[in-house]
Every structure is written in structure tokens, then in C-alpha cells.
Amino acid sequence: MAIRVFLIVLLFLSFTNLTYSLYEDQVGLMDWHQKYIGKVKHAVFHTQKTGRKRVLVSTEENVVASLDLRHGEIFWRHVLGTNDVIDGLDIALGKYVITLSSDGSILRAWNLPDGQMVWESSLPGSKASKSILYIPKNLKADKDDLILVYGKGSLNAVSGVDGEVLWKKDFSGESIEVSHIIQSSDVIYVTGFVDSSKISVYGLNAKNGELLENNHAALPFGTFGELLSVSGDMFVVLDEMRSKIVIVHLRNGEISYNQKHISDLTKDLAGQAVILPSRLPGMFALNINSYVLLIKVTNQGELVLVDKVNNGAAVSDSLSISEDEHAFAFVHYGDNKIHLSVKNVNDWNHDLLKESIVIDHQKGKIDKIFVNNYVRTDRSHGFRALMVMEDHSLLLVQQGEIVWSREDGLASVVDVTTSELPVQKEGVSVAKVEQNLFEWLKGHMLKLKGTLMIASPDDLAAIQALRLRSSEKSKMTRDHNGFRKLLIVLTRAGKVFALHTGDGRVVWSILLPSLHKSEACENPVGLHIYQWQVPHHHALDENPSVLVVGQCGPSLSTPAVLSFIDAYTGMELKSLSPAHTAAQVIPLPHTDSTEQRLHLIIDDKQHAYLYPRTPEAIDILKHEFSNVYWYSVDADNGVIRGHALKSNCIQEAVDEYCFDFRDLWSVVFPSESEKIIATMTRKSNEVVHTQAKVMTDYDVMYKYISKNLLFVANAAPKAAGEIGTVIPEEAWLVIYILDTVTGRILHRMTHHGCQGPVHAVFSENWVVYHYFNLRAHRYEMSVVEIYDQSRADNKDVWRFVLGKHNLTSPVSSYSRPEVIAKSQSYFFTHSVKAIEVTSTAKGITSKQLLIGTIGDQVLALDKRFLDPRRTVNPSQAEKEDGIIPLTDSLPIIPQSYITHALKVEGLRGIVTVPAKLESTSLVFAYGVDLFFTQIAPSRTYDSLTEDFSYALLLLTIVALVAAIFVTWVLSERKDLQDKWR
Amino acid sequence: MDKGKGVMGSNARRWAVDFSDNSTSPSSRDVPDPPGFSRASIDQDDSTLSRQKKDAESNWKSQKAWEVAQAPFKNLLMMGFMMWMAGSTVHLFSIGITFSALWQPISALQSVGKIFEPYKDSRVELLGPKLLFIALNLGGLALGVWKLNALGLLPTHTSDWVSSLPPAQEVEYSGGGLNLR
Secondary structure, three states: OHHHHHHHHHHHHHHHOOOOOOOHHHOOOOOEEEOOOOOEEEEEEEOOOOOOOEEEEEEOOOEEEEEEOOOOOEEEEEEOOOOOOEEEEEEEOOOEEEEEEOOOOEEEEEEOOOOOEEEEEEOOOOOOOOOEEEOOOOOEEOOEEEEEEEEOOEEEEEEOOOOOEEEEEEOOOOOEEEEEEEEEOOEEEEEEEEOOOEEEEEEEEOOOOOEEEEEEEEOOOOEEEEEEEEEOOEEEEEEOOOOEEEEEEEEOOEEEEEEEEHHHHOOOOOOOEEEOOOOEOOEEEEEEOOEEEEEEEOOOOOEEEEEEEOOEEEEOOOEEEEOOEEEEEEEEEEOOEEEEEEEEOOOOOOEEEEEEEOOOHHHOOEEEEEEEEEEOOOOOEEEEEEEEEOOOOEEEEEOOEEEEEEOHHHHHEEEEEEEEOOOOOOOOOHHHHHHHHHHHHHHHHHHHHHHOOOOOHHHHHHHHHHHHOOHHHHOOOOOOOOOOEEEEEEEOOOEEEEEEOOOOOEEEEEEOHHHOOOOOOOOOEEEEEEEEEOOOOOOOOOOOEEEEEEEOOOOOOOEEEEEEEEOOOOOEEEEEOOOOEOOEEEEEEEEOOOOEEEEEEEOOOOEEEEEOOOHHHHHHHHHOHHHEEEEEEEOOOOEEEEEEEEEEOOOOOOOOOEEEEEEEEEEEOOOOOOEEEEEEEEOOOOOOOOOEEEOOOOOEEEEOOOOOEEEEEEEOHHHHOOOOOOOHHHOEEEEEEEEOOOOOEEEEEEEEOEEEEEEEEEEOOEEEEEEEEOOOOEEEEEEEEEEEOOOOOOOOHHHHHOOOOOOOOOEOHHHOOOEEEEEEEEEEOOOEEEEEEOOOOOOOOOOEEEEEEOOOOEEEEEHHHOOOOOOOOOOHHHHHOOOOOOOOEOOOOHHHEOOOOOOOOOOOEEEEEEOOOOOOEEEEEEOOOEEEEEEOOOOOOOOOOOOOOHHHHHHHHHHHHHHHHHHHHHHHHHHHHHHHO | OHHHHHHHHHOOOOOOOOOOOOOOOHHHOOOOOOOOOOHHHHHHHHHHHHHHHHHHHHHHHHHHHHHHHHHHHHHHHHHHHHHHHHOOOOOHHHHHHHHHHHHHHHHHHHOHHHHOHHHOOOOOOOHHHHHHHHHHHHHHHHHHHHHHHHOOOOOOOHHHHHOOOOOOOEOOEEEEEOOOO
16 A cells, blocks of 8 residues: 555656756756767877967767867867768868868868868769878969868869869779879879789879879789888888888889888898888888887988887877978887887987876877977977877877876777775764864855845855765765766776766776787777676675676687776776687676676587686576576577577586587578567666556556566568668568567567667566658657566455465466567657666666667656557546557657757767666766766655755744744743733 | 651640541531521431432433434534545545544544543443444444545555565576677
């Protein structure tokens, strides 16, 4: 009954508060937003004397941004689409930022000061090729400044003023792979290889693109890597054995070459050489083993070894500091420091700058360096260097110090998990409490003033400041409501960060040593992060830890890397490099005595490996041996297979932690009509409060709640591509709900004329999915709810009163309960990037769907809008039950964007974590930006709101007590007078 | 006290006042009655008068007891009216009325003995009024329960019992899915 009353109260609350909007002054109280740009690919400095100094960057997250050179803040930023990869960045006319993207097919100009787009031109082409952006100095065609773009197999000359294509030369007919564009007065030379052994040069008239000459020169051997320009007419390239350097000389279109063995330059080095892509006039850098050779090319085409640097890291492009002086920077490591040298290209013995910097080890090595100069007051040259680190962070170094740094690795979050904070220690000093009490009172008096509307504007500002920098929310201890947690994120660079949910600061970070490049592991990538140990009861003195699973390369057949990290300190506890691969990781619902969760890691040969590797874990698994199942989805062949544990592996080496599987079932989808495009399961840690759904007439529907359900969406093979490529008659979408233990298909439904992409979310007994309806030309969302009919006959109240029912006894999927599914579809305006559902501690609070829209915002949509019980005309009783009249489309209430005015640029995923307070759910959305907030889908019915005025309450109580006292005295006096009468 | 007793015991009494009431005992009547007071008449009518008075009192008592016993009936009517006014939706007012409708009969039933205490008499038959009182209060209680049920606050439906049941545990556990990446 209590539940009933509670639910009714809830219902009323949900009635009264249909919107969940935020007041303006509540922004930033519980949410935080961090802007990033990603790993920098290109950087161009813009440090004119007038105006603010800035650096323009383009990144691997397809961001083009202008950063303040003084503080590293973002002046402006544009996030291009995921397919719009930026290939080139430069400044034209001194006022436009030019970007070339999408394989050289889109050229855009952005206004330098404010980042507004000035023009955009599309440069179509047929052949995929390298794309080159070249902005020649002082090259004009009919007064237009030219921008030369090579992309999609053709060379385009684009006007810098308005983006108009002035002329175009198509190279797609020739088999040339263009690698360089060189300008010499009015002739443009386009050079490249044909079949990696024949150099071809085309000379074009810069005014109109007319072909002037075409020369070839065949090399007697193949080449390796790209042609590198060393000066206006000289190139170097390695031969295919990577043992010789070939110098190609181009003079007025004539090609000549000579070659030199690397061993002639330096005797003691052998190995695979690579030419570094730094552009230095008359020089180039060669990397062999860990050495960097700096080699000078004389005008006669002779090679001179200038310097040999051990532990060399990065070499910048050259920088023109005066008429014929060119400087460049290179860094090398030594005794825990980074040594940065800036040298003049022509004067090798003289250092323009030599500095040693200490950089945090967790930032790793230097990946790229960009250098810029400034003129000091004494007219000498000063240099600043922009460094891109191994963890994708960005540093600006000037005068031997780090001026600013940006953690841009956080723009490429791969996976997220959470961890609790340490429990608060006993013994808080008295002085602190008194201080707190005074502060507390002061704060509340201010708030009271605000409530009574007698606060001055200064007071209001003080109130707002007090609310925003509440020290309470950023403490490093666990709080009663469970709002403070650590978000542990794994980034693409293999770095793990712990972010505090209160203010989003980085608590610790670690560049995983196990994900470093090594000989055994060439291209390590971090894949997923799991909660490994979550101490609750009997292991509270232990720190929680997380497991990072990675593999040594992009393919599934490379060995796995496991790393265990302490969630409080960020130390790597241990790391394993097992011989097996990691195709799947299955966290089991069992923990050992130290609360380490058992994990099965399944390799590509279908063996399962148990972690942790302890005898206790084996005992636990043996106990549950027959109940552990595993299914695999083979999307390429359209097969879903179910497996069960069989026995220990039969291998040469005995490994008792390795198990074999036997195949139980398989579901084969007809490949000519269906292709798997999406699968979704319930979250394994989701908590469900009740198994019953109460209808309006007090009738009960039993939810079919099983963790072993899989939602599969199949599209017609023709319609698996993009929207608009097929006609509605050729497109259909078939959805299945499978039991992954028995392989039983619980529900199957076909949406005709619909196609993907499908985004789905599975929770409790329902699944909501989003797809495109080709006939209606609109996106749709559907809901399917599954109910257990085999329990429906539990209707006798007396059986419940006496406890004679079996509704809570364990159930097996093999009992094959009869289920029914109810579904309904609605139109939805937005296309969707991600869907999530709120999760709360006990699962009582009603649910909201969190929809990451195409506009990079997160929309909270009540689950009540996606309810198969909705009808056009609900009865009075149904209305009282909170059923909303059916409409054809789902409403988008502007106030229910939980990201309010902000955008989570490049949104990729949404994570929800329950707080301890039942009403509240923590939401973390990540993309290029990070956003965190707390939401309460049914309002905070279990706590007072943050702006509740305790002072007003206190004042009221005091006033009441005073009134009672006064009236008591008065009545006493009156009584006395009555008695005397 | 002991000390005083000892003193008293040993010494002869100096003076004494007899507080025993001897107004009714004729033997000790050494003070003449005031003029116009006739002791004989009182003594004479005493028995008959008191009997009459007692009869009247018991009559009055039983009458009063019946009245008290019928009092909940008015209450019942009023409650019924208020319940009708309160409507059938759950809100503060209707819940308050319903609970007071439940509480009043219960508290009345608890204090049946106390309510009929003043009318307790050897010659007054209180069983009838008490039974009526109890019956009427039970009626009130029933009305309250009926109202409670009408509001849907009684666990008479399956749904009331099932809502608090946690979902059943599953025997099997299955994991997996698409290969990583």
C-alpha cells in the first residue's frame, strides 16, 4: 500500500511538472561543459603585430579552430562532420583561413578574426587521390589571388576572394600520383610518381591552366614513401630497399636524379630508414632506428650529413625569420628532460635557441612540433614552439617554460566507466566546522534576502557566485547522495583520465605503459574499460580498480593487452600481455572474496579465458559452470550463435583458466533479404524495481524481465547504405528480440519501407529504436514492450496474502514462458546520434530517454511518450494513470534539452550512472566536448531542492515559537484576571 | 513520631478533641437541635426518599446510556455526508476524512468502558446500549473501510501485492555480442 501511495504521489508530481527545464541562474550549478579540439594535425601561426596573436589548428577530430596564443583558449571553433576529414589548412590573403577537406573535394574559407565562413566551394572529381592545398605567394590570375588545390585527381585553381574555380586540369586520365605542386614565376609544376618508379612533371600556365610541358624520367628502381621537397626544384625519396636516398633535380621541367647510399653517409647505422615529412629548405631529416639524421642537400645535389641526434623526437617545418634565413626546431630527449633546439638552416653550428623543458611523463613523447618566432625588444629573435604530445595534448613552450597546455586527448573518448570516491575520514577540525557554520549562516542569510526580494544586485551576484563555487560539490570524498564520483575515461591515445563529476577537473591521468608501442605490440589501441573491483562490504579497505582491455593492432588477430588501474591513485597495478586475443569481454555476475569481478575474455578461436587467474575464481566459475552462456553476432554472414561452456581447453600447454565452448544454437538470417545493422542488449547493471505493470483497472501485466535478451535490427541488403539510395519498395527493416540462452525468437516485426541507421536502447522489458521511414520521409521511433503471459494467471489476492506464489523464485529461460509484445510507432523530427535511458539506484523513478540529436544536444524525452498503451482518446481513468493521448509524432519540448544552451560538439555517446539518491541520475555525454549534468526524471521528490531556503524555515520556526510563547503568556494573564474577578 | 509516642505514652493526657462525628448517633446528642429542626422527619423519610431518588437516577442513567449509545449514529450520517463531499479521488482532504472516519470508531471502541462509566449502576442494564454503541461504531468503521477501498487504498487487488515484488532471479547468464570494435 505504501508503494501505491508513493506511486500515486509520484504520479501527481509527474503531472504537475511536465517540463524539466532549468532557470537561467541554475546553469553551471550541477553541470559542466568542457571544450576540446582533438589531436592537432596542422598548425598555422598568425602573429601579426596588430591584433591578437593566435594559432590556427586543424585536428584529427575534424575541428578547425583558432586558439589564443597567450592562454590557449578557443577563439572560435568549427567541428566538421565525421566524414569531412581536413587535409590542409593555411591562411590566404592574410584574412582568410582556408581548409581543404573531404579528400580534397571541399574548400572553405573562414574569416580569421571571428571564424565565420566566407565562402565554400565544392571541387568534384572521380578519382580518389592524395589532396594537396597550396597557397602560392604573389601568384595572381586576373588580379585574383590563386589557391591551388589538388584533390580527387584534378588540379583546381580557386580564387581566394570568392572561391570561384578559375581553371581546372584533370589528371584522372593519367596514372600519376601527384605529390607536389611547385610554383616558379608563372609556371606551376605538378610532380608525382607513376607506378612508384617513374617521375612525371607537368608544367602548367598559372593564368589559365594550359599545359605547357610534360616530362618523364624513369628510375631504374622502385621508391618507398613520398617525395619530399627540399628546395624549390629538388626532391628526395628513398628507394624501395630503403637503403638509398634518391635526389631528384628538376630544372625548368627537366628531370635529373642521382642517388646515394645511406651507409655512405653514416657507417654505424643500419635499419629501416624513413624520411621525416618536415619541410626544411635545403635539408631533410631521416629517421633510422632511434636516430634522426639531418642531411643537407647542396645546390649541386650532394648530400652532407650535418648532425646525428640520438633519441630524436620531432622536427618542425622551417620558418623564415628574415630574407634568406630559415630556422627550424627539433627536440630530443635526455636525462628526463626535453631539449629543444632552434637552429638556422644555413648556419649549423650556431644555435638560435637551446632550452630544456621538463614535461609531465604522463604526456608521453612529442609527436609534432610547430615553431613560430617573435622579435624581442633587443631585435633578436625569440621562438615559441607548439608541441603535440603522444597523449594528444597540446603545449605551448616559450622561454623554456610551458605557457599553457590543453588536454585535447579528452576529445577522443573511447569508453567510460565510473568509480566511487573514498569514504570521508573521521576527525574534522573544529575551526573548520566553525568557519563552515559561519559561512553557512552567511550564505543562507544571503539566500533569504534573495527569497524575500530585498537583495541588492551585489548580493544577487554574491549569491550566484556562492552557488557556483560551492566547495561541497568538488570534494574528494563520497557524499551522502552519491553525486560525487569519478568518471574514468579511456581515450584513443591510450591515456586514462579520472574526471571529478563535481567540476570536471582531471583528478589523475595515466598514459598506459602497456599501451606504449613496443616490438611485441606495434600499434596498441585501448578498446574498452571495465569495472574490475568495486569494494562494497567486506573489502572496503581496498581501492576500487578498473580493467582496460586493448589489443596490439587494429585487427582481431593481434594479442590482447590487459591493464589494471587503481581508481583512486591512477597507478597501474599490473598489466598482462597474454598470448590470446580479445574478441569479446564478458563481465560475469560473480565476484570473488576481494570483490574482483570475474571476466571471461573470448579470443578469436573461441576459447574463453578466465580472469582473475586465481583458484578461487575457478571454484566460483565451476559452481556456475552450466549456467554461463555466450553468444556471438556475425554481422557479415548474418548469423547469431549461442555457446555454452564445455570443458578446459585441449591445447599443448595446459591452462586451467582456459575453457572451450560448445555450440548450442544458431539463428541464420536469410542473407538475400536481411543484413544485421544493429544489436542492443540491456545494461548488465540495470536495476528493476518491480516485475508488474499495473493497468488502469488494477489489472496486472507481468513484465518479461530478462537480462538475456538481444535486440537485433536487420535491414534489406540494398537498403543498408545511406538514406536516399533505395526506393521504399526495396527497403524494409526487420527487428527481432532473441533470448540469448536458448536462441528463441520472442518477437519479430517488419517495418516496410524503412531503413537504418538504427539506434536502439533496451531497458527493463522494453526496447526503443529509431530508424528512417522512406514512405513518410521522416524519422520514426518505435517501442516494443514484452510481457510474460505465463504469469498472468497469478490473480488471486489470497495467494499473495499468504505468500503462496512463485513470482520471485528463480526462472530459467528453458521454461519457455509465453510472451506477448505490444508496440507502437511515432514520428520523430530529429536524426539521432545516440540514445540512452536514465538509470537510477533502485529503478523506481520513471525513465527518460536521452537522445543525442544531430545538433549535438541531448534531449530528455519521457518514456511515457513511448507507451504502447497510448490511445487517441484515453478514458478518464487512463488519463489519471498518466497516459498521454496518442499523437502521430513525439513532441520536442525546447525546455527539456538537458544540455540547455550548450552543444556537445561531435557527440558520440551518452552514459548514465545512478546516484545514490533514487530520484537522480548522472549523465555524461562525450564527443569532441564533454558534458556532465544531473537529471531527475520525476523531479527530486526525495530531497529538498538546492535552492531551498533553510533560513526561511528557521525564521518561520522561530517566529512560531515566539508566537506560542507570547500567546501563552497572554492567556495566563487573562486566566489570572478572570480568577480575581 | 516515635519520640512523640514515647512522650505521649508515659505522660497523662492533658487535653483532647474528639473528632468523631456524633451528629447521627442519638446517644451523644448533648447539644440541642436548633429550633425548627426536626430530626425525626429526616430519619423517617430517609429510606423511601433515597429509593425514589435512586430509581430516578437509574432511569436517568439508562436513558442517558441509550442516548450515548445512539450518538455515533449522528456521527455516522455526518461522516457519510462528508465522504460523499470528498469525492473518490485521492487527495489530502479525502484521505484526512477517511482516516478520521476510521480513527473515530476505533478510538470510541477502545474506550467503550470509559464512556459508559458514569452510567454504571447495579440496577442499570448497560449491555444493550453498549452493544448498540459498538454496532454503530463498527458501522462507522465499515463506512471508513468502504471509503478507503473506494479510494483504492486497500490492498484488495493483485496489483497491490505484486508491485512490491522484485523481479525473479535468472538462472542462466549470457553475455557476448559483436566482436570488440
